[in-house]
Amino acid sequence: VNDSSRRRSLVMSILNDNPSRYIDVLSQARLNEDVEVVHYAATAMAQISAKEDLALQRCRNDYLQHRNSETMLERYCDALERYVNSGIAQGYALQLQKQRYAEVLQERLRKHGDYHVACRLAQMQIDLGLFDDAAHTIDGAMERWPDQGDVWLMRLRLDAARNDGDALRHTVQQIESKHIYLGGQGRRALRFWTGTKEAERA
Numbered sequence: 001v002n003d004s005s006r007r008r009s010l011v012m013s014i015l016n017d018n019p020s021r022y023i024d025v026l027s028q029a030r031l032n033e034d035v036e037v038v039h040y041a042a043t044a045m046a047q048i049s050a051k052e053d054l055a056l057q058r059c060r061n062d063y064l065q066h067r068n069s070e071t072m073l074e075r076y077c078d079a080l081e082r083y084v085n086s087g088i089a090q091g092y093a094l095q096l097q098k099q100r101y102a103e104v105l106q107e108r109l110r111k112h113g114d115y116h117v118a119c120r121l122a123q124m125q126i127d128l129g130l131f132d133d134a135a136h137t138i139d140g141a142m143e144r145w146p147d148q149g150d151v152w153l154m155r156l157r158l159d160a161a162r163n164d165g166d167a168l169r170h171t172v173q174q175i176e177s178k179h180i181y182l183g184g185q186g187r188r189a190l191r192f193w194t195g196t197k198e199a200e201r202a
Contacts, residue, residue, distance in 0.1 A: 080097060081120070095128070119141070153189055155171050156190070
């Protein structure tokens with residue numbers, strides 16, 4: 001939107017609607033050249049952040065007071081996932097919540113986790129640069145779910161994050177030789193790494 005009055009009108013309509021639904025738009029608006037638009041967007045993001053921080057803190061308190069409750073564990077885990085992926089937090093605040101998210105995922109995996117939890121944990125460890133921890137998580141997941149395509153794709157992501165071409169090629173070979181089922185999105189990811197159409201048959 002090039003017209004300044006329309007930009008301001010758009011931001012104001014977002015503020016009067018439900019700002020939490022437009023976090024991506026508000027984040028972009030904070031970089032606008034229009035000072036007034038930047039002010040409105042920054043104010044809205046600060047309000048959203050304060051609200052979400054409070055909700056997350058309440059969820060954390062409930063979890064800490066009921067450490068043996070699987071319901072509270074799952075609720076806090078899901079709340080952290082939404083917060084981390086929301087785009088609200090930045091810098092140190094985001095890193096802190098990512099670390100807490102990884103810790104809660106570890107606890108959830110120890111108690112009753114499935115391969116979805118293991119993959120979420122491995123991805124968060126990769127995002128945090130904890131490659132050795134991610135490798136440990138993936139190794140454990142492969143022992144428990146050796147034929148699960150999502151786990152193998154997570155191994156590929158770790159190999160790529162480490163810039164380990166030899167390991168990545170070895171993982172691709174294993175996926176193909178073991179005939180691991182990956183599904184449509186997984187086949188596209190594998191095709192990207194192989195650079196061929198061989199992944200269509202995996």
